[in-house]
Amino acid sequence: MTMYEFDWSSIPGALPFLWQGMKVSLAITAIAVVAGIGWGTVLAVMRLSPARPVSLFAAAYVSLFRSVPLVMVLLWFFLIVPSLLRDVLGLSHATDLRLASAMVAFALFEAAYYSEIMRAGIQSVPKGQRFAALALGMTPLQAMWHVVLPQAFRNMVPLLLTQAIILFQDTSLVYVSALADFFGAAYKVGDRDGRLVEMLLFAGAAYFVLCSAASWAVRLLRRRVLA
Amino acid sequence: MDFRIFVTPVPTGETTYLGWLLVGLRNTVALSLAAWVLALALGTVLGILRTVPGRGLRALAGAYVEIFRNVPLLVQLFIWYFVVPEIVPGGHRFKQIDPFAQQFLASAACLGLFTAARVCEQVRAGIESLPPGQRNAGLALGLTLPQTYRYVLLPMAARLIVPPLTSETLNVFKNSAVCSTIGLLELTAQGRQLVDYTAHAYESFLAVTVLYLVVNAAIQLLMRAVESRARVPGYLGSRK
Numbered sequence: 001m002t003m004y005e006f007d008w009s010s011i012p013g014a015l016p017f018l019w020q021g022m023k024v025s026l027a028i029t030a031i032a033v034v035a036g037i038g039w040g041t042v043l044a045v046m047r048l049s050p051a052r053p054v055s056l057f058a059a060a061y062v063s064l065f066r067s068v069p070l071v072m073v074l075l076w077f078f079l080i081v082p083s084l085l086r087d088v089l090g091l092s093h094a095t096d097l098r099l100a101s102a103m104v105a106f107a108l109f110e111a112a113y114y115s116e117i118m119r120a121g122i123q124s125v126p127k128g129q130r131f132a133a134l135a136l137g138m139t140p141l142q143a144m145w146h147v148v149l150p151q152a153f154r155n156m157v158p159l160l161l162t163q164a165i166i167l168f169q170d171t172s173l174v175y176v177s178a179l180a181d182f183f184g185a186a187y188k189v190g191d192r193d194g195r196l197v198e199m200l201l202f203a204g205a206a207y208f209v210l211c212s213a214a215s216w217a218v219r220l221l222r223r224r225v226l227a
Numbered sequence: 228m229d230f231r232i233f234v235t236p237v238p239t240g241e242t243t244y245l246g247w248l249l250v251g252l253r254n255t256v257a258l259s260l261a262a263w264v265l266a267l268a269l270g271t272v273l274g275i276l277r278t279v280p281g282r283g284l285r286a287l288a289g290a291y292v293e294i295f296r297n298v299p300l301l302v303q304l305f306i307w308y309f310v311v312p313e314i315v316p317g318g319h320r321f322k323q324i325d326p327f328a329q330q331f332l333a334s335a336a337c338l339g340l341f342t343a344a345r346v347c348e349q350v351r352a353g354i355e356s357l358p359p360g361q362r363n364a365g366l367a368l369g370l371t372l373p374q375t376y377r378y379v380l381l382p383m384a385a386r387l388i389v390p391p392l393t394s395e396t397l398n399v400f401k402n403s404a405v406c407s408t409i410g411l412l413e414l415t416a417q418g419r420q421l422v423d424y425t426a427h428a429y430e431s432f433l434a435v436t437v438l439y440l441v442v443n444a445a446i447q448l449l450m451r452a453v454e455s456r457a458r459v460p461g462y463l464g465s466r467k
Contacts (some may be wrong), residue, residue: 004314067397067443068436069404071415076436079428169299175408183302197310204302211297 010193011202014185021185024099028181029168032106036167037160039107040114041153045144047119058115065112071173077105078177098179102171110167117159121152158222165214169207182206232425233434244421245434251417252438258334258413259400265339266346266399273343274350275376288347295344300405303341308333308409327412334406342399349391353384389457393450397443404439414438 046058065073081101085091125148133143153160172183180188183203190199233245242250276288295303308330312318321329357380365375407416418435422428 003316064440067401068439069401069415071404071407072418072432072436072439075415075419076432079432169297172299172301173405175301183299187305197313200302200305200310204298204306207299207302208294208297212293215297 004197006198007195008198008202010189010195011198014189014199017189018182018185021180021182024174024179025168025171025181025183028099028102028106028171028174029164031103032110032167032171033160033164035103035107036110036114037118039111041118041149043111043115044118044122045149047115048122062112062115065109066116070109070170071176073109074102074105074173074176077101077108081105098174098177102174102177102179106167106171110163113163114160117156117163118152120159121156122148124155125151154225157225158218161218161221162215165211165218168214169211172207228430229427230430232421232427232430235425238424244425247417247421248414248434248438251412251414251435252442254331254411255400255403255413255415256442258331258338258403258406258411261331261335262338262342262403263396263399265335266342266395269340269343270346271350273347274354275381277347277351278354279372292344292347295341300337300341300402301408304334304337304405304409307337326410330406330409330411333409334403334411338399338402338406341402342395345395345398346392349388349395350384352391353388354380356387357383383459386457386459387462389450389454393447393454396446396450400442400446401439 043058043061046054047062049055049058078098078101081104082097085097085100086093086095091097122144129147129151130143133147134140138146171181174181175184175187178184186199186203187196190196193199233248234243236243237247273288273291276284277292279285311333312321321332361379361383362375365379366372370378403413404415406413407419410416412420414435418431421431421434425431
């Protein structure tokens with residue numbers, strides 16, 4: 001029986017390429033977190049609206065995206081978004097729209113999850129806050145924007161950040177479109193050099209270090225927010 | 228849109244394209260069930276270990292959760308499928324078995340061990356939510372620690388954690404789509420194969436999406452029945 005002989009020598013030379021991939025992963029994460037929280041907050045407010053069609057729309061949106069696997073959502077968006085954007089913006093077929101498609105897909109998908117967090121956040125604000133704002137003469141939307149949402153957001157910061165860490169891990173699934181994010185880059189190098197074992201272990205270790213450091217920071221923050 | 232493609236025979240002729248999707252659905256359900264059984268068993272053991280007095284055992288289970296939660300599922304899957312058979316002694320025998328069995332075993336192990344970390348945290352939360360008096364009362368009655376778990380803590384905790392386990396059941400099922408990336412012909416992979424063969428992308432993806440929605444709704448109905456039977460009178464969410 002022969003033991004596997006590790007050979008890590010292809011990693012140092014690949015670092016610039018891997019860093020390019022990491023920038024793609026981080027860019028998708030950043031856009032999806034910002035757009036996802038924004039759209040998710042709108043959905044949460046719609047969900048709690050007294051107007052029935054509005055709250056039904058938000059409920060249906062959230063439940064649809066939460067019932068379908070992320071891989072399937074990504075495949076849909078890689079199919080639809082490029083042709084849609086080409087028609088609207090008049091782009092040529094050579095333009096690579098996979099990154100844009102991934103960003104749109106993650107933002108719309110994550111908004112469903114963020115909206116559930118924000119809904120819990122809004123419901124965690126005491127009712128008196130809203131009544132006080134209305135009594136001061138604010139409209140319901142003003143009360144939501146100036147009084148309720150800032151407090152809801154503050155209460156939910158740790159959960160929103162935890163969701164961002166999950167989102168960062170999920171960006172590796174853009175692999176289905178062969179987009180070279182960090183994981184895609186690691187896989188390509190490993191495949192090219194016949195060193196898949198080393199590159200996959202390296203990628204796993206890199207994700208582990210980044211995500212556990214981030215989780216640890218969120219735990220510290222949570223303690224401070226609660227204190 | 229042309230939905231007649233589903234009743235068209237596949238090139239080899241032994242079934243229709245709808246038949247392919249149903250085979251994919253069967254593989255998705257089988258994979259999810261296998262992974263779920265593994266996750267429940269291992270996750271329960273780990274969750275108990277996270278609440279026992281021994282520091283070493285608690286740390287061990289904590290390290291497991293930390294590792295499996297901070298590496299993306301896709302990376303874990305590729306490690307189980309491409310790395311483990313290379314570096315584990317005797318792994319070459321794994322590479323000689325039927326390719327479908329290789330993909331299925333790697334997927335079930337990966338999905339099961341990944342989900343076990345999440346089940347572990349739910350079990351721990353369930354046990355920790357019980358008043359400390361329950362554990363103390365069990366021990367004061369002369370039960371050993373394992374007996375206290377078996378007869379006092381676990382029966383209560385198991386009923387309390389059914390709702391969060393519902394969402395983990397749905398997660399296992401949805402996460403199984405990731406296993407299409409190593410070539411396992413589950414539902415998503417069959418959908419992509421349909422696109423390659425028929426060039427009817429919208430119809431194929433629509434059918435796959437609807438099948439996911441149907442199974443999702445079925446799991447929710449089933450778990451709702453389990454939830455209403457498991458409710459503890461006097462606790463939040465119980466109507467009694």
